[in-house]
Amino acid sequence: MRNLRLKIQYDGSRYLGWQRLGNSDMTIQGKLEDVVCRMTGEDISIVGSGRTDAGVHARGQVANFITSSTMTLGEMKSYMNHYLPKDIVIWDVSEAPERFHSRYNVKxxxxxxxxxxxxxxxxxxxxxxxxxxxxxxxxxxxxxxxxxxxxxxxxxxxxxxxxxxxxxxxxxxxxxxxxxxxxxxxxxxxxxxxxxxxxxxxxxxxxxxxxxxxxxxxxxxxxxxxxxxxxxxxxxxxxxxxxxx
CATH class of the missing domain: 3.30.70.660 (Pseudouridine synthase I, catalytic domain, C-terminal subdomain)
Structure with a gap:
């Protein structure tokens, strides 16, 4: 299993915030999870460094997820940026230590x-x-x-x-x-x-x-x-x- 770390930028203008909300598909986390699940063929939960509210933007949001996918980091970055809305961009994808947690490890x-x-x-x-x-x-x-x-x-x-x-x-x-x-x-x-x-x-x-x-x-x-x-x-x-x- 791989622990992958994402650096994300987004324009929050049309979204209800970071956190997935029930049946609504207008959250940043929801959009990311939908694309990553399709990309890997796995049921993926993405953990963010914290929530941003509706209408708030990010230049340096960090998130991570666990996957068994063998895709390269470059292939993943290209796939996500191709299928995500253009107001959400994956700026970087990197391998993280096994115990890295994007929320609990924040300083x-x-x-x-x-x-x-x-x-x-x-x-x-x-x-x-x-x-x-x-x-x-x-x-x-x-x-x-x-x-x-x-x-x-x-x-x-x-x-x-x-x-x-x-x-x-x-x-x-x-x-x-x-x-x-x-x-x-x-x-x-x-x-x-x-x-x-x-x-x-x-x-x-x-x-x-x-x-x-x-x-x-x-x-x-x-x-x-x-x-x-x-x-x-x-x-x-x-x-x-x-x-x-």
Whole structure:
């Protein structure tokens, strides 16, 4: 048996997210499993590094599956890219160690959120960035980012209800990049709760527009109350950039 690792890029615009859902065939996992099962003639389950929500994109999603197929890696890559929809691309196929698990072995992830801050948003970026026209104080956003970084209980910055599982995560960095009118907020951490990046982004935006004070961040850490944090920004500006092992 072979354990194969995939690096996947996808435009999530028309999909219901990564995870296969019941009878719907509009998920990334579902599309991949259908093609891989046909390719190998086996009943294959594909494991992803984590779920991305409906409308979220990926440049560096990682997945793995077990197969007895004798096809070469090149043949598999060509087959999958031929039969997959053109908005899902297999960027790399490689042999992985027997015990490699794309979800359990993750050490960290990088997500980026794209905001178009100009008065008029070009049609070519509208599916991949949120148009936000209000003036942002980038200095305040940097101050807030410094407070958010580190190891904290981030449940107040997520869509999760109370859970027995730990909601403590380590946020290693938040970087701001400006390319013309495109503002990019990049988050690197050891793991992210449901909607955490989108809520952190919404919180930083509200601080950047002075609708929220810096002091609120510590209050949210203490209370763990979701409604005290910022908005959940739309999914189409979010990209899973890289998964670290």
């Amino acid at each position: 960290g992830k990088k997500y980026s959120y794209y905001l178009w801050t100009g008065e008029v948003q070009p049609p070519f970026v509208r599916k991949y960035s949120w148009h936000f026209e209000e003036i942002l104080d980038l200095g305040k956003i940097k101050e807030a980012s410094a407070i958010l970084m580190g190891t904290h209980d981030f449940i107040g910055f997520s869509s999760l209800k109370k859970t027995k599982k730990s909601t403590v995560r380590r946020l290693d960095s938040i970087e701001l990049g400006m390319d013309g009118d495109m503002l990019v907020l990049s988050f690197i951490g050891d793991g992210f709760l449901h909607n955490m990046v989108r809520i952190l982004t919404g919180t930083l935006i509200e601080i950047g527009t002075r609708k929220m004070t810096l002091e609120r961040i510590e209050e949210i850490f203490r209370s763990g109350i979701r409604s005290e944090a910022g908005i959940t920004v739309p999914p189409h500006g979010l990209f899973l950039e890289e998964v670290y092992y």
